[in-house]
Amino acid sequence: MSSKITKVKGIYDILGKEAKAFSLIEETFFKLTKLFGYERVFLPILEREELFVRSVGDTTDIVEKEMYTFEDKGKRKVALRPEGTAGAVRAYIENQVFLSESYTKWSYFGEMFRYENPQAGRRRQFYQAGCEYFNAPLPTADGELIYLASWILKELRVNAELYINNIGCEKCRPRYKAYLIDYLFSKKEKLCSDCQKRLERNPLRVLDCKNPTCRDIVEEAPNILDFLCEECKDHFEKLKEILDILKIPYKVDPFLVRGLDYYTKTVFEFKVNSLGAQNTVLAGGRYDNLIKELGGPDIPALGFAMGVDRVALCILNLLEDKREGVIILPFEEKYIPFALKVFKLLSEATNILEKIEEEIDTKKFLFVKNLMENEKLRNFMIEVRNRIELPNKLGKIKKLFNLADKKNFAYAIVIGEEEVEKNFITIKNLETREQFNLPLNMLEV
RNA sequence: GUGGGCGUAGCUCAGCUGGUUAGAGCGAGGGACUGUGGAUCCCUAGGUCGCCGGUUCAAGUCCGGUCGCCCACCCCA
Numbered sequence: 001m002s003s004k005i006t007k008v009k010g011i012y013d014i015l016g017k018e019a020k021a022f023s024l025i026e027e028t029f030f031k032l033t034k035l036f037g038y039e040r041v042f043l044p045i046l047e048r049e050e051l052f053v054r055s056v057g058d059t060t061d062i063v064e065k066e067m068y069t070f071e072d073k074g075k076r077k078v079a080l081r082p083e084g085t086a087g088a089v090r091a092y093i094e095n096q097v098f099l100s101e102s103y104t105k106w107s108y109f110g111e112m113f114r115y116e117n118p119q120a121g122r123r124r125q126f127y128q129a130g131c132e133y134f135n136a137p138l139p140t141a142d143g144e145l146i147y148l149a150s151w152i153l154k155e156l157r158v159n160a161e162l163y164i165n166n167i168g169c170e171k172c173r174p175r176y177k178a179y180l181i182d183y184l185f186s187k188k189e190k191l192c193s194d195c196q197k198r199l200e201r202n203p204l205r206v207l208d209c210k211n212p213t214c215r216d217i218v219e220e221a222p223n224i225l226d227f228l229c230e231e232c233k234d235h236f237e238k239l240k241e242i243l244d245i246l247k248i249p250y251k252v253d254p255f256l257v258r259g260l261d262y263y264t265k266t267v268f269e270f271k272v273n274s275l276g277a278q279n280t281v282l283a284g285g286r287y288d289n290l291i292k293e294l295g296g297p298d299i300p301a302l303g304f305a306m307g308v309d310r311v312a313l314c315i316l317n318l319l320e321d322k323r324e325g326v327i328i329l330p331f332e333e334k335y336i337p338f339a340l341k342v343f344k345l346l347s348e349a350t351n352i353l354e355k356i357e358e359e360i361d362t363k364k365f366l367f368v369k370n371l372m373e374n375e376k377l378r379n380f381m382i383e384v385r386n387r388i389e390l391p392n393k394l395g396k397i398k399k400l401f402n403l404a405d406k407k408n409f410a411y412a413i414v415i416g417e418e419e420v421e422k423n424f425i426t427i428k429n430l431e432t433r434e435q436f437n438l439p440l441n442m443l444e445v
Numbered sequence: 446g447u448g449g450g451c452g453u454a455g456c457u458c459a460g461c462u463g464g465u466u467a468g469a470g471c472g473a474g475g476g477a478c479u480g481u482g483g484a485u486c487c488c489u490a491g492g493u494c495g496c497c498g499g500u501u502c503a504a505g506u507c508c509g510g511u512c513g514c515c516c517a518c519c520c521c522a
Contacts, residue, residue, distance in 0.1 A: 006495090006512080006513070007513085008513095009512085009513065009514090060520090060521095061519075061520050061521085062520075062521075065446075065520095066520075066521090082521095083521090083522080112522085114520085114521080116446095116519085116520065116521080117446080117447085117517095117518095117519085117520095118514085118515085119515080119516060119517070119518095120515080120516070120517090121521095121522085122520085122521075122522090126522075127522095128522060129522095130522090194518085194519070205520095210518090258521090259520070259521055260521090269522090270522095276516080276517090277516085277517065277518085278520095278521075278522080280521070280522060281522070282522070283521080283522060284522090304522090305522055306522065307521085307522030308522085309522085310522065311522090329481090331479095331480065331481095396478085396479075397479075397480055397481055397482090398478070398481070398482065399475095399482090400481085400482085401481055401482035401483090402482050402483080403482085404482070405482045405483060406482085406483090412481085412482085414480075414481075416480055417480085418480085426480090426481095428481075428482095430482075430483095433481090433482085435481090
């Protein structure tokens with residue numbers, strides 16, 4: 001063997017159980033976002049670097065040191081997206097979607113890239129499932145969005161707590177910021193070294209420092225909620241009422257600030273306690289100025305992103321492999337033609353089943369009638385619809401059953417001399433070990 | 446970017462203060478068992494001991510570097 005090529009640091013193959021978790025998350029996410037009117041969109045992974053500098057913020061760590069940036073062959077400065085909102089907003093503006101739609105709801109699922117040191121729940125290539133809701137000024141939109149987010153997590157059996165805050169708008173935040181900086185400067189020598197740096201670059205981030213002495217200082221700091229303008233205050237009060245009506249439990253955390261510059265008014269986070277340090281599983285908020293700042297019209301918007309890798313970690317041990325599907329087992333090579341016939345008949349029968357559920361065009365087929373009456377057969381056909389496979393090798397019968405068992409099939413179809421001669425199949429339930437026959441002429445219409 | 450821990454078979458790990466041919470369990474493949482699986486027993490395959498260099502008569506073991514993994518800081522979903 002020649003020298004092996006390994007993966008690059010922090011970038012992982014998603015296989016096996018984790019892949020199952022990913023699929024379940026994706027499926028659940030799109031099922032529920034669709035229910036709430038979101039359309040799935042497919043956005044570029046590669047964008048101009050400037051997009052993120054201008055939206056995420058040039059003093060954020062994401063932009064300062066975590067972006068994968070490079071020059072392409074046309075000398076364009078490009079970056080792998082570190083998050084999804086900026087690209088969505090760019091697409092919204094560039095395609096002038098606002099001209100033809102009075103409001104727009106998008107959902108997406110895809111990989112993001114940040115050059116960070118890997119740890120539990122943090123990878124350089126990671127996946128986010130996100131929603132963006134454009135042209136939605138009312139606090140009901142915030143409520144609806146949070147309701148959607150909490151439902152997705154509930155459906156996935158993730159126990160998360162919701163924290164909300166309002167970080168003001170361009171009218172009220174500067175005043176708060178000034179007071180905060182004043183206060184923090186008076187305590188500067190007591191702050192940790194990181195916070196002293198934050199004070200210069202991004203003072204709001206001092207508010208969620210984990211250092212205990214910083215926390216004590218923050219406890220006494222001016223509270224953003226006392227500084228909100230009438231509009232922001234009203235928005236926040238209404239949001240809380242909406243959450244109460246929707247019966248979504250939440251905690252107000254006045255020290256909750258988001259790391260990205262574009263947020264205004266509502267911000268929220270769902271946190272779990274089973275995950276270690278990286279415990280935020282879904283987060284988002286309102287970004288009323290971002291569209292304007294990126295050269296579009298003055299349109300309010302909001303959104304959230306869910307950390308797919310982190311949610312997968314949460315639900316990994318909830319996944320059980322259950323028996324599913326059917327494998328056809330011809331005992332010898334000479335029975336393979338018969339097995340192929342069975343394979344074709346059964347897989348086509350699943351199509352007919354689909355149709356019956358919609359239009360009750362049934363009785364046409366004898367086997368369908370039988371199916372409705374015979375519970376055993378019905379359960380079998382449900383599994384046929386889940387999965388049907390032919391074996392890829394011949395061997396001792398014991399081996400074949402062993403294989404069927406290890407691959408978690410629900411049923412095995414036995415094909416040997418007697419079956420071929422009398423034109424039937426023997427169906428074995430691999431869990432109960434029960435067997436029954438199905439004459440094939442029932443399937444041949 | 447910083448710090449701590451760790452890299453031996455597909456997986457989980459033994460391998461003493463350096464000493465002959467590198468071990469177990471699980472898993473995989475085969476057999477005992479030629480129309481019926483999960484148990485038991487037997488057999489087999491699979492390792493440049495992450496990689497590079499150094500010390501030594503001798504390195505899986507010691508030293509340096511490097512790559513990767515895990516965890517935390519930081520950051521964020």
